[in-house]
Amino acid sequence: MATVEGSSLRRASVEAIVERILEHNRREGKDPNNVRHRVRGAEHVLRYLSTHDGACWQERWDSSPLAMATLNRCPQLIVPGCSTPLRARLTRGVSVLLSLDVVRPGLHFVTGTRACELWKQLPLWRQDADAGLLQTRRQGTLQSRQHACALLGRVMLLTGKTIAQVSSEDLLHYRALTRDVAPAYGIEQLWNALAALPTSPVTGTFRASQRPGQRSIEELVDLYPVRNRRVRKLFIVYFTRRAPDLDYSSLRTLVFTLVSWFWCAVEEVEPGIDTLALAPATVEAWVQKATFRTLPGGERVERRNLPHGYMTVRSFYQDLQRWAHEEPERWAVWACRSPITDQHLAGYRKWRRRLTSEMHQRTRHRAPVVTRLADAAESFAAEASALLEAAAAADSGAEFVHDGAHFRRVGAGKAGQRIRVLQLDAPTAQVRDLTTEEEDAFWAFCLIETLRHTGARIEEVLELTQMDLTPYERDGQTVVLLHINPSKTDQERIVVVPPELAAVFAQMTTRVRHAAGGTGQALPLVTAYDYGEARELAALPMLFQRTAGRGVMGVTRPMNSKYVRQVITATCDRARITGPDGQVLRFTPHDFRRSFATDALASGLPPHIIAKLMGHESLLTTQQYMAIFPEDVIRAHRSFVAKRRSLPERREEYRSTTEAEWKEFEEHFGKRQIAIGNCLRAYRSSCSHEYACEQCKLARPDEAARPRLQRVLTGLAEQLTEARSHEWAGEVERLLYIQAAVHDKLAELDRARRRNQSVTLPMPSVRT
Structure with a gap:
């Protein structure tokens, strides 16, 4: 053990210490010239320490000026005005004595010394069985591994422990001592590496140790x-x-x-x-x-x-x-x-009514432009990815042109590091971190798509796991179901994943597996933190986990709501979608939830079905969204729901399903096939739009229907010409409405083509 060996060498003679140095170098097969420099340097340092008071080498070190010095300052104290060769020899001598635990310096020496080679060689000199711990674990960036290696050497030097003996208390104590002097870079990387050792006392995660948990x-x-x-x-x-x-x-x-x-x-x-x-x-x-x-x-x-x-x-x-x-x-x-x-x-009721009115007004401004924001987020993600690829192909210091803009790549360009560029034709010269920009743009797009298609709360979205995706096979087609875990009201629910959202999930899982260095279908297990309940969740394959190295091969960690709001706000500012007052509209995660309910109500979905989709305990909560619609729509929906609930046959709805009823339910999916694709209306519900499929939001277009939709546009153009020639104002308005709806269907097909929906969504296998 290093501590036992160090205690014996502290009282050993100079000859015994030199013999220990020679023995180690013979075993390692070092260059004889380097060995000679190390031995002479160690002898010179020991002779200097012999001139100071103390019963052992440690006491002599503490009584000498070296106790308050750093490694770079030691040669000048031992031999004032020493030459460069002698300075290098003395530095090696001090390093060897520290590595063998002959002397143990204080905190000032450790924090003031930037000799990464010393920290890297320290476990090797002490013949530690886990000396290659950080080199064998290829997680994190090269820079983070170097920081972790230096931190490990410093902690071992201060404590005299082996790698397997370093505890979480040692790491936290070092971080507390050096918080204001030198930040403990790489502590999370080192913590994860030590926790992976079977004999290490380090358990859990570093982030969990920083969170106090629930207070009494x-x-x-x-x-x-x-x-x-x-x-x-x-x-x-x-x-x-x-x-x-x-x-x-x-x-x-x-x-x-x-x-x-x-x-x-x-x-x-x-x-x-x-x-x-x-x-x-x-x-x-x-x-x-x-x-x-x-x-x-x-x-x-x-x-x-x-x-x-x-x-x-x-x-x-x-x-x-x-x-x-x-x-x-x-x-x-x-x-x-x-x-x-x-x-x-x-004024309590008046205050509540004012809050409700403000929420409705906010939803009126944002619900119609959610699709525009989603398209802008997708465009920004594609642009950031293309610029990152162009910069990655350029050499360090080389200039390149992308999309009409001139850039110069800056930095060393080493593998695993962020890619930075300087835009030459920008008004102000500013270095851009393309790795960060691309990652933020990608996750902003994924978050907006998930929030607007599911209507889930932000805490529910961040707790989605790979195991919550369940494929449902029927007639050769796969329908993906998403299980939303209970959060606010402790009500779980199942929603159907649209094809475009399934394609987004496929891109997310592929990206996370690549970032974590995985080769299988399953995502890496990460431990999320519930900030509302102040507790750690179980380690699960979270869907929304990003890399600690910001888009490079690094340790993945789950996202938090702060990051979600940050990237969505940045996307809104860049999209510059303005409201009636001319100000840029900013979205919060809950705005997408209100827009989801608004769109569902406008599409004719009954309020009690929307309440189930949104996880509301009471229909009254869902009815708050109805205030943004005309009174006749509200009255019709309420009458419809009340009439259905009063029917005698509804008493039989909760009995066990017969085989004939289940067969009828499966045949319902076949009856949803229409000329332009699929109809997503609910089971046993009639068409509320009189089969005007081109104008219905429940009609999901298929790529094979593109020629048909284009023929419809051609026919509408001819009818518009005729209506305008006869000055049929009402007919012109009706045809323009239909034309806009058909254009929306074609735009939906374009989005599906851009997202490459042929990509399959991988599912993890369940081990028995």
Whole structure:
């Protein structure tokens, strides 16, 4: 073991240490000239240390000026003004003594020394059985492996441990000590490599070690300075009783509202208060303080969710009053009148209606242009990929032209490094990271397509795994079903994956497997983190995982919502789709969910079916989307649903399916074949558009129908000419509407052709 050997050599003679150096070099077969320089350098260093006080070499090192030096500074301290050859010899001598653990320097020496060769050779000199750990694991970029190798050498030098003995506490302690001096680059790469060793005490992931996990209720309450200890204890007991009915995210919000926003503000306006029964003057002062919040710049603005906070405080007092009737011996001392009166909540319903109106108005502006944004995202991804390929084919420092723009590649251009270029004809000279641009553009396109085709929440999309894709075979055709895991309402659901989205999934899986260096069908297992619940999820083959090396061969990690919003916002800014006010429309992930429901309602899908697709517990939640449509449409849908539910035969819907009914269900898919492709209307539902398939959004066109659609356009052009000659204004409007719908179908075929839907979506095999 390195530690035992080091302790013996620290009290050994100079001759014994020299013999140990010669023995190692003979075994390694080193060049005799290098061996001579190392031996002479080590002897010179030891003679210098002999002039200082100490019972061993370590004590002499600590008492010498070398204790506060770095490797590059040591030769000048040992021999002032030494020549270049002597400086190199002394540097090698110090390195050999450090490698053999004759002396062990301090943190200043380790952080101030940039000698990567020393850190790389340290495990070899100590004959560590796992010396080639980072060289055999070809994960990560070349730069990240070099950083990890240097970090391993530094930790081994400071602790005197072998590679298999280095623990997670050692890595975290080194990172804490050097956080402000020299960042611990490569720590995640090293952590993963050590965790793969069977005998290593390192477990889990580095990112998991940085996340505190769920705090206890006492810790949540103590995040805020509650001065009165009795009230603090009350809050702990109250939240403990409420916790079983709340998820962790809702519990944190409730603690912040009641403890920080309400009670801590009350204690500021009335110091020393020890009762929940607030005087009118205290309530008035608290309301004045709670109504406004201070921005980082110092500006005070009114809180938008003020009525919601009032309602939370009022519910808190009502809970105490109700529990006081059930357990008076425990809660009666706290029961009192709520400081939130009806006057405070007078505008609550108005506030809720305003929020709903703002949501509807936002959806009206964005729902019609979702397809334009998706097309722009696809175009940006293709452009970024083409530019990256052109830059990769150019040599370092070479100039090239792409799409009429002049570029020069900068950087060394080594394998595994990012590709950067300088655009020569740009107004300002700025280096562009094409690897990052291409990766962000690709994932923005994939995320927009997934969000708009599934209507899923962002947390549900980020938790999709490869195992959630299930192929359904019928009549030689494969329909891909997507299982959406329960999130907010704990309701799982199955949605049909459109062909264009299946092609996107195929591109994603191919890219992730290539980035992780895999050769099979399965994606690499990654551990995601649920930020809302503050907990680690199980290691699963996540669909949305990106490379840590930003598009190169690296360690893959799951995406988070921050990255999703970042790339979608960048795509919106670049697409420059403007609203009625002339401002650029920006989309949030939830905007695509509202647009999905809006499009489904406009296509004639019943609201209760949409509620199932979106995972809503109540139909009332889905009906909030209906406010953006005319009243007659809402009335017709409600009447339709109410009539269907009142029919006597609906009582039999939940019995077991007979063989004849199942056969009829399968034949339904065959009846959906139409001239231009497939009809996606629901089972046992009639056509609500009187079979005007070219104008229906439920009609999925097929490539074989392209000539037919083009003939329809030719006929429409002739009819338009005739209608305009006779000045049939109504007929012209009708024909233009049909013409626009046919153009949409052809554009949909063009998108499908660009995405190469012939690519199959690989499914992982299930091991038994």
